[in-house]
Amino acid sequence: MWKEENNQLKRSFEFKDFVEAFTFMTKVAFAAEKMGHHPNWSNVYNKVEILLFTHDAKDSITEKDVKLSKEIDKIFKK
Numbered sequence: 001m002w003k004e005e006n007n008q009l010k011r012s013f014e015f016k017d018f019v020e021a022f023t024f025m026t027k028v029a030f031a032a033e034k035m036g037h038h039p040n041w042s043n044v045y046n047k048v049e050i051l052l053f054t055h056d057a058k059d060s061i062t063e064k065d066v067k068l069s070k071e072i073d074k075i076f077k078k
Contacts (some may be wrong), residue, residue: 007060018020037064
């Protein structure tokens, strides 16, 4: 589940291995590019941590972040 923390939406994802994690990140990258809104994220082996916030809105959560978080959830469930 996404958590709101420090004016950011935050969620961690865990996968079977690095290839699954990287595949997920690739799918998220295409979705984010299509939406014109990009996550702050990190990856260590099978774990991906994503932070969503909008720089143009003084680094706070906007509808763009909520929309991208829902799209990321759809990708994760596939």
